[in-house]
Amino acid sequence: MTDRYTKAVNSGFTQTLAKKLGLPRPAVLRRYRAGDSLTVGPVLVVSDGASKADADAIAQTLLGWDLDVRREPTDDVRWGAVVLVLTEATAPTDASEAVLATGSVLRRLAGNGRVVTVSRAPADGDSPALSATRHGVDGFLRSVAKELRGGATGNGVVLTDDVAVDDPSVLGTLRFFLGAKSAYVDGQLLRVGPTADGVPAADAPEPATDRPLTGQVAVVTGAARGIGAAIARTLHRDGATVVCVDVPAAGEALAATANAVGGTALQLDVTAEDAGERILAHARERHGRLDVVVHNAGITRDKLLANMKPGQWDAVIAVNLAAQLRINAALLEAGLEGLRIVSLASTSGIAGNKGQTNYAFSKAGVIGHTRATAGLLAARGGTANAVAPGFIETEMTSRIPFATREVARRIPSLAQGGQPVDVAEAIAFLASPAAAGVNGQVLRVCGQHLVGQ
């Protein structure tokens, strides 16, 4: 699926016209299809001197994924990806050689290619030089992502000090960034820590598994349409049995989604006092368990604060934030083992947005409760994470006036809006066993939108 503008400016006649008019010509993004190769070409693995052993381990894993792995930049291939390993760099000058090696192949990076950095997260007690080096990777990665073209993206895996590069979650995150499931994730760094208590790394499945959610039960709120329906489809594709939740007014669409994914429908207003208990009861009674909860239901009541009415403020806080808190409290109370919660935040909750003080408060709040809940779930082997979409093409955004919509679409590095499935893929990744070490994080799915980082 591609938006009409992207289709038009990339088709024969209009392509020439668009070029003459100087309109941005966003690339057609490669999205996941079962059976396609992970990358679009050979993968170059480079590192600074001290990180060579880590780079070797990563190269070994990539070979195991049937990729064509190279260790030297050459001019004779169209590269599918560059993996830049800087895990053991301790001084800013350490990165120089590997960074320049990366630069040397960028002109031969294929469309929909990938640059992925693998580095360490700054930590308390880092020396100034170490902290500078670790932070430096952040500024570098976000810059290089802005330079890539043709649907290529740049993202970073950031390991905490207590995690090895061959940790399943590190490899799972690397795989997500290398492949087509992260098509609209760009310029982002995702932190990977040790797997939560109760989920020993040895039990974690191969990240290459095709249906990682087999046998699991997932609940998706706001599942009747748009992004929610895409999430339900994607979790189903990954093997989960999906409980589709939406308000009674959306009953017909909800039933259609539930049928399409072979799941069940639960008509429920998420702001109901007992919403959490009812979700839990439905999942247990109908499917015998509950493993994943996706808080996708949300509303907007955009208004400048100067014109905001109490009902507009309160409704947004109630649906987007208070309801999630109440449902999570019930889930925590139930003490489920290994529960994965993924909540929908927004770039508006990170950078703010004109006319969205209420929405931005609620979405920043989602980030807040995600961080706090992460610690509580970790004790039972679970995780809480958030996904922050940028401009996503939905029925809702199709009602935005044309000019405003066009501007919003072209601002990200990828020069186009994302598709609901892009958000769904990020959520499916965060719900999967491969992401067991990703906890309390916010993953933006925004094509590297200018706003926020």
Next chain:
Amino acid sequence: MTDRYTKAVNSGFTQTLAKKLGLPRPAVLRRYRAGDSLTVGPVLVVSDGASKADADAIAQTLLGWDLDVRREPTDDVRWGAVVLVLTEATAPTDASEAVLATGSVLRRLAGNGRVVTVSRAPADGDSPALSATRHGVDGFLRSVAKELRGGATGNGVVLTDDVAVDDPSVLGTLRFFLGAKSAYVDGQLLRVGPTADGVPAADAPEPATDRPLTGQVAVVTGAARGIGAAIARTLHRDGATVVCVDVPAAGEALAATANAVGGTALQLDVTAEDAGERILAHARERHGRLDVVVHNAGITRDKLLANMKPGQWDAVIAVNLAAQLRINAALLEAGLEGLRIVSLASTSGIAGNKGQTNYAFSKAGVIGHTRATAGLLAARGGTANAVAPGFIETEMTSRIPFATREVARRIPSLAQGGQPVDVAEAIAFLASPAAAGVNGQVLRVCGQHLVGQ
């Protein structure tokens, strides 16, 4: 000082023309002049119910600053500022009433007015609801800042749990945001913690002091021209004796700056092995002490990474990052009491920038070493902070092609570039005793530029 575009579109004839053409008409920002009132009108202080005592304490302080303080929104005044106190809010719904009270007066907020939130920083151990509420303020503040017009700004003071609202640093930060010295700081939240060991709060001076750096010696690198010269002038205005450092090639301009501020000039390449020792020796021998170091010297060698030459990468890392690390190591080694270090970062170091992989690595690195150094200096009552300028009007930026420059200028919420003095004011604030509780922070001076947060 105002850029020519802003002057033109705000002057009689061209004002009409600019309006017809739909060009953005940036407000003329009110900047600090000794003797001017702190705000442009009465200050409304509102809060949620639980934060009323904190709001009372703040209102009391503002009265002591000779401000016209009100506690109820009314229609009969042109407001100079709204202070929104949410320090004790614990649930997302708590904020509603105070937020709407803020909104109710925004249409009567004067040009160059202020909205300042005072809230608590999220902390480990926060309940999900508390964490949501504290994070929510962040999204709210950044959104409301984007809605303000006429040079009005929105910023937030964020207290850690161990600090009271009447802490001198909290009040000092509030005063900075309320006044004209923060003219180009917009949409930012600054964290204030307890004053570092060795500087008991009782000894901290009144934040209202006009020359807070009296008796202190400050070093400014890259001081010959532009932002560096503005920093030297502003620190001098605030009472400091200033050591102006720049490369020998800039000797004439350097001498002029040093003379203008009644300080001394030190010709020095900051990348010299012994730069730190020489700075220290100069300050001690000529002025008997060293209290403030401003790392302003920096270079750009912009190039797409695909075309980057080793010399371009290495020079930027050497000057912008490695030099600061080496100088700081010498300063730490000397064990100075109460040392304040302020380093120039950049919005490029936060969000990345096309063609600036080297610069963004170096500036993200500056943020990294600032965080690590903060902890080391705190032990002796010092602080390390960074200032991240956005688009600032300098000789350097005046060479950017007209159209590119115009776009860069209009993107921030304030729809204009900043002046060197805006960066200097932020640095002078961070160097002042009033900012003793601000440590390891990055303050953006960017007019709420879209990029980054």
